[in-house]
Amino acid sequence: MPDSPVMVITGTSKGIVKYLVGYYTDKGYRVAGCSRGETDYKIDNYRHFCLDVSSEDDVKKMFSAIRRDFGRLDALINNAGVASMNHSLLTPMSSVDKIFKTNLYGTFLFCREAARLMQTNKFGRIVNFATVATPLKLEGEALYASSKAAVVSLTEILARELADFGITVNAVGPTPVKTDLIKSVPVEKMDSLINRQAIRRYGEFRDISNAIDFFIQPESDFITGQVIYLGGV
Amino acid sequence: MSDNEIILKALYDAVEQVNIDLPADQKLAKSPVTVLFGPGSSLDSLGLVNLIVAAEQKIDENMSVAISIADERAMSQKNSPFRTIQTLADYIDILVQEKTNA
Numbered sequence: 397m398p399d400s401p402v403m404v405i406t407g408t409s410k411g412i413v414k415y416l417v418g419y420y421t422d423k424g425y426r427v428a429g430c431s432r433g434e435t436d437y438k439i440d441n442y443r444h445f446c447l448d449v450s451s452e453d454d455v456k457k458m459f460s461a462i463r464r465d466f467g468r469l470d471a472l473i474n475n476a477g478v479a480s481m482n483h484s485l486l487t488p489m490s491s492v493d494k495i496f497k498t499n500l501y502g503t504f505l506f507c508r509e510a511a512r513l514m515q516t517n518k519f520g521r522i523v524n525f526a527t528v529a530t531p532l533k534l535e536g537e538a539l540y541a542s543s544k545a546a547v548v549s550l551t552e553i554l555a556r557e558l559a560d561f562g563i564t565v566n567a568v569g570p571t572p573v574k575t576d577l578i579k580s581v582p583v584e585k586m587d588s589l590i591n592r593q594a595i596r597r598y599g600e601f602r603d604i605s606n607a608i609d610f611f612i613q614p615e616s617d618f619i620t621g622q623v624i625y626l627g628g629v
Numbered sequence: 630m631s632d633n634e635i636i637l638k639a640l641y642d643a644v645e646q647v648n649i650d651l652p653a654d655q656k657l658a659k660s661p662v663t664v665l666f667g668p669g670s671s672l673d674s675l676g677l678v679n680l681i682v683a684a685e686q687k688i689d690e691n692m693s694v695a696i697s698i699a700d701e702r703a704m705s706q707k708n709s710p711f712r713t714i715q716t717l718a719d720y721i722d723i724l725v726q727e728k729t730n731a
């Protein structure tokens with residue numbers, strides 16, 4: 397399908413995205429994805445790149461390959477992210493470094509490289525990942541929430557810088573979804589967090605794909621710089 | 630072709646690409662003396678961004694080297710490397726050499 401749309405998704409080895417890769421290839425996208433590790437699945441029309449999202453050289457190589465082999469890019473889903481639940485007094489600089497490199501530097505790098513490719517067609521859709529931990533000001537997540545606050549700021553400003561290129565930039569802010577990311581968080585903590593949502597349940601993968609679908613559909617060309625927090629947060 | 634010729638050719642390809650979106654009276658000439666930045670340039674800041682992005686892509690395609698032209702060094706030079714196509718080609722030549730010798 398040489399003319400079918402192309403999507404890049406980051407952080408594809410597990411979690412939310414494993415579902416997203418199947419969902420968007422089923423919808424007719426050719427998907428290129430990445431994570432540090434290999435994927436434990438094989439899906440037609442999915443191509444995997446093993447890399448760290450904060451490595452500039454590797455990310456540039458990935459985009460050179462996409463330009464060469466696919467020749468276009470329609471959508472970027474910046475999902476790769478790491479969290480760390482810890483009191484700030486006990487947080488080592490090594491986790492600060494890891495969180496910001498993955499969540500902020502990685503998101504920026506992919507936005508930059510993707511926009512360069514998208515602008516040749518004057519069309520592009522970028523969806524970044526925020527979190528409800530930011531507006532809920534969750535204790536124990538100071539660094540994670542602030543890295544995602546930075547992602548929100550990045551989203552809002554890139555929306556303006558990239559508007560003239562026909563590229564929209566938005567973000568989805570999921571509530572807790574049962575993945576490895578939150579498996580170490582105590583159940584009581586999760587319950588009290590979910591009680592602060594307007595709609596009190598865990599998020600499902602389909603809640604996230606629904607928000608992404610809205611942002612990337614062609615009709616959403618007047619929607620940019622927005623963050624949709626799920627669950628009514 | 631020498632590296633400098635390949636780079637100039639890549640820059641002309643980039644010029645062709647940005648010219649598509651420029652009105653007839655603002656199209657850039659494919660010549661080393663064409664002014665890109667500052668007085669006498671027909672590019673606005675977005676046009677210059679487009680040209681630099683296109684130039685990086687063409688260099689990558691034609692020479693298989695990924696360079697970042699607009700780094701801090703480029704911004705802090707006394708004589709801007711973005712002044713003309715020739716000054717830009719000379720600056721890219723340095724970047725390419727550094728990358729390939731690294």
Ligand SMILES: NC(=O)c1ccc[n+]([C@@H]2O[C@H](COP(=O)([O-])OP(=O)(O)OC[C@H]3O[C@@H](n4cnc5c(N)ncnc54)[C@H](OP(=O)(O)O)[C@@H]3O)[C@@H](O)[C@H]2O)c1
Nearest residue numbers: 407409410411412431432433448449477525572573575577
């Ligand atoms: N789950 C939740 O409750 C929740 C809530 C709010 C927001 N979110 C956001 O949703 C996104 C996905 O979360 P998730 O729950 O699916 O997480 P997850 O299960 O931990 O998966 C994260 C994915 O990102 C990849 N990754 C992590 N660091 C990377 C790096 N430096 N370079 C490349 N890939 C990297 C991981 O693969 P490798 O380890 O192989 O690299 C993995 O595939 C994140 O941005 C997260 O902040 C999640």
